[in-house]
């Protein structure tokens with residue numbers, strides 16, 4: 001058999017990568033390393049337990065009933081209506097399901113679509129690092145320029161003066177994320193008020209990545225951009241059903257935005273994906289009717305966080321408190337001086353536990369000797385992981 005001939009094989013310089021810096025993501029690398037080394041995998045952010053059987057049945061019932069063709073471009077109206085009800089109940093804001101809510105193939109597609117709809121060549125977008133890895137490449141693919149504000153361990157507080165200084169005529173967008181991946185921190189009401197002041201009287205648009213909106217601990221309140229009128233009027237708010245209902249592989253989410261922004265969003269959305277999974281939309285529209293299905297998520301994950309943290313409290317790792325998401329940061333500064341990427345590989349190979357080094361979420365690979373562990377796992381998995389961590393000195 002002949003291997004397929006590569007396009008321009010003899011002239012490799014002819015293909016000018018649009019993302020020359022981008023390689024395989026750390027999540028793939030660490031998960032592969034975990035598999036090769038038979039290590040417990042707390043690196044990638046997904047549960048090792050099943051989604052509710054009742055929800056799975058709703059999906060198969062919808063399929064059996066023949067709900068298998070294209071959904072409307074913006075999503076099934078029944079689901080958009082339930083999203084509107086949930087948003088109003090939680091944040092006291094009304095989004096019109098007809099013109100202000102779009103169902104997407106997960107949070108990532110919603111973020112990419114919002115950036116694509118707005119960002120043009122030369123536009124600057126402020127992002128806070130460490131950051132979830134899809135923001136930068138999506139900005140660059142659209143000709144924009146990411147402008148970075150660094151957050152530092154252990155508080156990861158936003159320096160709003162720094163943000164103010166970065167703003168220029170070219171600033172088109174600011175992307176915030178709360179609860180925050182990878183740090184597990186949340187923004188305060190005061191942070192949102194500061195942001196509101198900064199963007200007032202500008203034409204800056206906000207993406208508020210709120211995919212962990214239902215995973216927030218210690219009775220804290222989620223500060224959705226929808227609650228702040230001067231932010232809501234200029235925000236794309238992103239949520240993910242995968243995070244909320246333990247089925248990240250279904251890739252379902254949604255975007256909220258005022259109708260003038262949503263109009264632009266849908267122009268891009270219809271050519272990126274057109275519409276998303278019909279039977280799952282039917283199922284979610286039913287499942288959302290029981291508010292406990294999302295209201296109980298915080299206490300569900302808080303128990304897991306507390307269990308994990310309690311198990312490792314006497315280890316040599318320093319715990320950086322997690323306020324939301326299903327991530328726990330641990331500092332190993334008292335154990336080793338190695339680079340965090342090297343230390344994460346060492347832990348995977350030698351101690352059979354995989355994590356994500358936080359430096360990979362920084363644009364300059366800032367290394368503060370911190371690793372991210374995902375605790376969206378069964379108790380037995382967390383106990384097993386804790387036993388390993390306790391032995392590392």
Ligand SMILES: Cc1ncc(COP(=O)(O)O)c(C=O)c1O
Nearest residue numbers: 106107108132181211240242253
């Ligand atoms: C902060 C953040 N935003 C967005 C996403 C993407 O969500 P989805 O899996 O629904 O595309 C993730 C997933 O890990 C995330 O952590």
